[in-house]
Structure formats: C-alpha cells, structure tokens
Amino acid sequence: MEPGENIVTACRTCKDERKHVVVAAENGVPLRVQCLTCGANRKYRAPKPATSTAKKTATRAAKKKAPVRKLDVSTLPAGEARPYAMDGQYEAGQILDHSKFGLGRIEEVWSDDGKMRVLFEDGERKLLCGKAS
Structure with a gap:
C-alpha cells in the first residue's frame, strides 16, 4: 500500500465500514488512514479475522446452568x-x-x-x- 491509495476498513468515528485513504505507509503496510466520509485521521488497525458465531453459541450453551428442579x-x-x-x-x-x-x-x-x-x-x-x- 502506498499513500493516497483507498482501502475499506472500520471507522471508529462513523461506527461502520468506510472507505479510507492511506495517509502514511511503511514497507507496504498502512500506518495512518483518513476516513473519506467523516475526515477522521487515525492509526491504521488491521481487521480482525472473522470468527464463527456458531462456535460462540455452542460455548455459551455448554456453560448454561443445569435445568431448574421444581416440585409438584x-x-x-x-x-x-x-x-x-x-x-x-x-x-x-x-x-x-x-x-x-x-x-x-x-x-x-x-x-x-x-x-x-x-x-x-x-x-x-x-x-x-x-x-x-
């Protein structure tokens, strides 16, 4: 990546995925980016890898308490x-x-x-x- 190149990344100000322009880069890695929507200038953070929601749901289900015993x-x-x-x-x-x-x-x-x-x-x-x- 070179300065002036456009990338899509999460904007913390807009709270959404937006187009950003690379302001500073080193060895092809963006250092600073600027949001083309709101103009916020911030440090570039690489996107987190996508995780499966099914795995999280299974983990929560495994942690659930035992069913409540009730008396007739x-x-x-x-x-x-x-x-x-x-x-x-x-x-x-x-x-x-x-x-x-x-x-x-x-x-x-x-x-x-x-x-x-x-x-x-x-x-x-x-x-x-x-x-x-």
Whole structure:
C-alpha cells in the first residue's frame, strides 16, 4: 500500500465500514488512514479475522446452568406440612410450609452450618434452620 491509495476498513468515528485513504505507509503496510466520509485521521488497525458465531453459541450453551428442579405440590400431603421457623430442627424428607414460598420438601440438611436445601414449586432454595446442639 502506498499513500493516497483507498482501502475499506472500520471507522471508529462513523461506527461502520468506510472507505479510507492511506495517509502514511511503511514497507507496504498502512500506518495512518483518513476516513473519506467523516475526515477522521487515525492509526491504521488491521481487521480482525472473522470468527464463527456458531462456535460462540455452542460455548455459551455448554456453560448454561443445569435445568431448574421444581416440585409438584399436588402430590404433597398438605396436612403433614410443618410451618417454617428459622430456629426449627428439620430432617430431610419432611414437608415444609413457608409463608412466602409455599409448600416444599426438605432435600438436605447441613446441621453444622444451620442451613437446609428445600425444593419448592418454583425451584430450590437454601434456608436457615436451627443448629444441632
């Protein structure tokens, strides 16, 4: 490339591919270019190689979280549900009645942490529970 030669490259001012004139070049490589549309004079940057969008989509799909587990509350015996209290003692498998989340089944209890994992109709949640003495 020689000064005065026209090339098409991305213009950062116009935010689009535009014709530019080479203002300065060294050993056939443009150093500075000027946009013929807006007149912006800037350092030349070689275009980035085109990448496949299918590869990016596959990568994002692989990183997606596991599907959300939900509970079918119609199968739960509502009469056996215990009301939820943060200081209560619970065991895995018990049915819980939470004032905000509704009916849920306790999946796992970590008594040393004072937490439990409960499966509700809208998904899993971790709740506080009383620590074992």
